[in-house]
């Protein structure tokens with residue numbers, strides 16, 4: 001007779017006790033079944049700030065010091081914590097660790113989102129994404145918190161530097177390419193900030209009030225493209241409200257639109273918010289609360305026990321967290337090296353910058369000819385490049401190429417004594433690239449007259465902005481008085497000496513250009529081009545690279561021309577720029593507690609082209625060192641409503657170059673809004689684009705632009721449905737103001 005104790009032991013061995021149940025890709029339902037409610041709640045809440053603040057709070061138990069956050073582990077069931085790290089321009093982690101003296105953990109500062117979008121080159125973004133994903137992988141990161149892809153509703157949004165465009169098709173296609181690139185390395189992404197996070201002022205309390213059609217066609221369309229074309233592992237729900245409901249607990253947004261309509265299969269994590277109505281967030285489909293507070297775990301348990309939240313709603317989120325975990329390198333126990341190939345990635349960063357730099361003006365001065373061997377570089381940013389914006393989008397780079405060195409490498413000397421003056425100023429003022437805010441560089445001006453012996457003048461104007469604050473008009477969008485005086489002095493002194501003046505814009509967002517562009521013979525928009533950006537700039541100035549960047553947004557003549565300027569914070573008070581952890585009391589302040597998107601579709605060229613309003617530089621604009629002819633176009637529509645537009649272009653100049661062919665849907669009948677009226681039917685909408693390969697002089701290329709029905713269609717708010725244009729008219733050309741070719745549609 002077998003003794004009872006032996007029987008128990010035998011039985012136990014036969015049926016695995018729950019504790020021996022370990023997570024794998026095939027047993028997620030069983031794991032969920034085996035979890036206690038407390039464990040489930042724990043999995044939906046991040047581990048807090050100890051990872052991001054490891055530099056101050058200590059590194060004990062922190063997987064990747066400086067990473068933005070992690071999920072929580074449940075060892076009993078073999079569920080590891082996974083690591084979430086910023087950002088859109090590269091991995092943001094602590095460059096040194098107390099626990100690893102002598103070792104460094106730098107990352108590549110890639111060009112910012114705006115530079116990448118200015119390339120209009122999906123292959124390039126996929127390549128940047130692959131390099132960025134490789135760095136995340138080798139640093140032990142499981143999800144990279146990017147791309148940032150909110151629409152540039154207004155030029156003064158502080159975070160525009162890390163976003164792509166005023167147009168949802170360009171933004172969506174760029175984001176999709178980035179996501180594909182990063183995820184090709186087996187690391188996840190988080191398309192952010194979903195959605196309508198279009199200002200930084202009171203970002204965690206502001207209510208974006210927008211009509212359905214505008215939301216669908218403008219502010220959600222880019223995310224829709226990214227989801228449908230690249231399947232990001234995660235999305236990040238934004239701080240703000242949308243029509244009165246926080247995005248993070250907005251079931252219409254996170255479940256109805258994102259999952260039921262767009263068939264999104266991934267996870268939604270919140271942006272780094274304090275505790276809100278956690279139960280409502282879970283019920284809406286916000287799966288993971290980041291950075292995570294213990295009180296949120298208790299709240300979930302409490303709300304299930306009270307029946308306010310059902311356990312099946314919790315289980316849906318738990319399942320999605322587990323589906324994310326099993327995909328991660330950490331779950332797969334990837335042995336990361338902590339030594340990514342920064343040298344190889346620096347070259348990728350340089351190439352991307354070279355394709356994203358935009359030549360705005362060139363009165364026969366660029367590229368430098370053999371007659372230029374010395375240049376006088378003015379402007380603090382000329383000696384301290386602003387690599388990227390501030391906040392979570394910052395990257396700790398090991399190096400940054402400065403313009404004088406990059407020019408020297410190409411045989412052009414920057415006046416050494418002038419360099420000494422600026423570098424002395426920088427040393428005295430310890431102005432680092434993160435500090436170059438509006439006005440700082442302009443407070444320092446140098447009399448140009450002693451330097452007119454140089455062959456040309458280069459004046460670099462710098463601007464800085466970033467997370468949690470919007471820009472100002474005075475001394476930011478506009479040149480400061482000292483900048484303007486310095487430019488005028490440089491221009492008159494060098495022109496009097498028969499020399500040329502080149503202005504470089506090392507900026508993160510649009511500034512005013514119309515009032516001073518004639519003072520410069522050339523204007524090169526480098527944006528915030530990353531650690532290798534000024535090497536790329538020197539390559540363009542010296543003709544090594546033919547500029548092929550195109551504007552992903554409009555440069556208006558004046559800020560007040562921008563329709564949303566009527567409804568955007570203007571010089572907000574510091575107390576309005578409250579962080580996401582302060583309790584927001586809605587005091588009914590326009591553009592702070594709520595923002596009316598009264599302009600509707602009147603954003604960027606959708607307004608300026610429809611209203612026929614002049615701009616300084618139009619959407620899609622960019623000069624080259626060669627010229628392209630637009631030779632032919634054909635368009636056809638298939639049964640499924642997709643369209644195909646073929647365009648042939650030829651390089652008619654003397655330099656090899658790349659052209660960005662842009663295809664717009666035209667509505668000749670679009671009503672011209674009287675001043676101030678909203679735009680509900682834009683005269684033009686970008687529907688696709690293609691960048692040619694490098695074409696030699698005389699070489700032609702026919703590009704094919706395919707347009708999916710969901711991109712071609714427009715939304716009818718009445719019926720809540722999408723409809724395709726009956727007889728679409730397509731226009732093609734180099735930018736929204738130059739569209740020489742047109743084609744109606746024949747059936748495919």
Ligand code: GLC
Pocket residue numbers: 068086145192271272392467
């Ligand atoms: C920030 C940003 C978000 C970032 C997150 C983690 O507040 O809004 O873009 O990924 O917190 O740093």
